[in-house]
Amino acid sequence: MASRCPKICRPGLLVLILLTAAPLAARSDSLPQVRMIIDNYDYMTALSPDDFPTRDSALAACASIAAEAESLKTFWDRQGLAVLDRLSLYAGISWLEPQFDIYLVKYFPDYGCSDPLTIPLAGKKNGDRIIAVPQGLSHLLALFQQVSRRLLNQVFVPGASEGYLAIHPLLQKTPRRFDALADLLALSALADFADPDSVMAVYRSDEWRRRAPGRDVVLNHLWNRWPLSPDNTLAARIASEPVRSDLVALTKPPEQMRPRRVGLSRIIGQPAAGGQLGFSVTEDQGGLFRVTGIDSLKAAYAAGLRQGDLIRLVDNQNPRDVKSLYAMILARLADGVHIAYLRDDQPAAVILYPKP
Structure with a gap:
C-alpha cells in the first residue's frame, strides 16, 4: 500500500489537514452536541478485560495511542460541528438526538461502531488476533463512516421527518445497502475537508476492502451516478429509486436470492x-x-x-x-x-x- 499511495499513509497527513483546513461554517443550533473522549480507561477495560485487567494497563494503552487520538480530537474540536452539518446537508436527513459521545480506543472487536460511536486507533482485535489499521487519513475516513451510519439511523427514530425512507429496501441494514450508502455519504462529506483524490485512494486500498464489504457497490454503482450535494441529497436519491430497480436487485443480500426452479436443468461436464x-x-x-x-x-x-x-x-x-x-x-x-x-x-x- 505504501508504494501506491505514500502520501496518504503518513501519520502526519492528518496533522497537515488540521493545520491547513479552515473551520467550515455550521448551523450549530440544529446539531447534536458531541464530545470526543480519548481517556477511555473504564470503557477499554469493559471492552477487553483480558487485555486491560487494571486501570493502570488501560492508562498505558491510552498513552500508546495518545498522539493519533489528540490529532483526531483537535480536528473534531475545530471542525466537528461543520462535519455534522455537512453530513446532514448532503444526506437530507436531520439530526434528532441532542448529544452523543465518540470514544477513541486502542482495540475494538470490529473496525468501529456507530452506537456507541467507537473508533479503534490501533486495530481490530478478536482474541489473540490483531488486525492493525493505518493511521492518518484512514482514521479520519473511519470517523466519517461511523458518524454517517449514525446519521442514517435517524430515519428509524419514531417521528423522524424522513421516516418514510425507513421502509426503502436500500436502507436495509446490510453491507451492500445501508453500509454502502453510509460510505457514499462519508466520502462525499470528507472530500470537503481533505484532498478528494487522497480520500478515494484510501477507500480503494486493500485495507478498506476488508473494512467496507459494500465498497464494490459504492465504486461501481454509486460514486459516479449519485453525486451528493445540498441540492442532490442522499434522501432524495433513495426516495426516487424504484424498489424494483436494478440497483435494488443488485444489492440483495444472499438470503433473499431465490432462483426460479425450472426442473432439473443441471449443467453436465463443468470444471x-x-x-x-x-x-x-x-x-x-x-x-x-x-x-x-x-x-x-x-x-x-x-x-x-x-x-x-x-x-x-x-x-x-x-x-x-x-x-x-x-x-x-x-x-x-x-x-x-x-x-x-x-x-x-x-x-x-x-x-x-x-x-x-
Missing part, C-alpha cells in the same frame, strides 16, 4: 469450480468469457447471470484465462464478487455471493 458456482465459460474474443451453461439452482443464476453473457471483469480485474477467472471468483466469494459483463452488447453487473 470443478463451474460446478460449485453453477456456470461454465469459454474464452471468447477480446478477452471476454462467454457463459456457455448455467445451473438454475445455484449461485450464479440466483445473482442474475445468464447463458450467453460475456464476462468482462471480476472485481475490476481482467482474468487471464478460464482457470484464473474461476480462481478469482472463488477466492473472493465469501465477501461477494462483482462481475461485470455484456448482455446483448449492453454493459451490466451482478454481485455473486455463496448460495445460502
Whole structure:
C-alpha cells in the first residue's frame, strides 16, 4: 500500500489537514452536541478485560495511542460541528438526538461502531488476533463512516421527518445497502475537508476492502451516478429509486436470492469450480468469457447471470484465462464478487455471493 499511495499513509497527513483546513461554517443550533473522549480507561477495560485487567494497563494503552487520538480530537474540536452539518446537508436527513459521545480506543472487536460511536486507533482485535489499521487519513475516513451510519439511523427514530425512507429496501441494514450508502455519504462529506483524490485512494486500498464489504457497490454503482450535494441529497436519491430497480436487485443480500426452479436443468461436464458456482465459460474474443451453461439452482443464476453473457471483469480485474477467472471468483466469494459483463452488447453487473 505504501508504494501506491505514500502520501496518504503518513501519520502526519492528518496533522497537515488540521493545520491547513479552515473551520467550515455550521448551523450549530440544529446539531447534536458531541464530545470526543480519548481517556477511555473504564470503557477499554469493559471492552477487553483480558487485555486491560487494571486501570493502570488501560492508562498505558491510552498513552500508546495518545498522539493519533489528540490529532483526531483537535480536528473534531475545530471542525466537528461543520462535519455534522455537512453530513446532514448532503444526506437530507436531520439530526434528532441532542448529544452523543465518540470514544477513541486502542482495540475494538470490529473496525468501529456507530452506537456507541467507537473508533479503534490501533486495530481490530478478536482474541489473540490483531488486525492493525493505518493511521492518518484512514482514521479520519473511519470517523466519517461511523458518524454517517449514525446519521442514517435517524430515519428509524419514531417521528423522524424522513421516516418514510425507513421502509426503502436500500436502507436495509446490510453491507451492500445501508453500509454502502453510509460510505457514499462519508466520502462525499470528507472530500470537503481533505484532498478528494487522497480520500478515494484510501477507500480503494486493500485495507478498506476488508473494512467496507459494500465498497464494490459504492465504486461501481454509486460514486459516479449519485453525486451528493445540498441540492442532490442522499434522501432524495433513495426516495426516487424504484424498489424494483436494478440497483435494488443488485444489492440483495444472499438470503433473499431465490432462483426460479425450472426442473432439473443441471449443467453436465463443468470444471470443478463451474460446478460449485453453477456456470461454465469459454474464452471468447477480446478477452471476454462467454457463459456457455448455467445451473438454475445455484449461485450464479440466483445473482442474475445468464447463458450467453460475456464476462468482462471480476472485481475490476481482467482474468487471464478460464482457470484464473474461476480462481478469482472463488477466492473472493465469501465477501461477494462483482462481475461485470455484456448482455446483448449492453454493459451490466451482478454481485455473486455463496448460495445460502
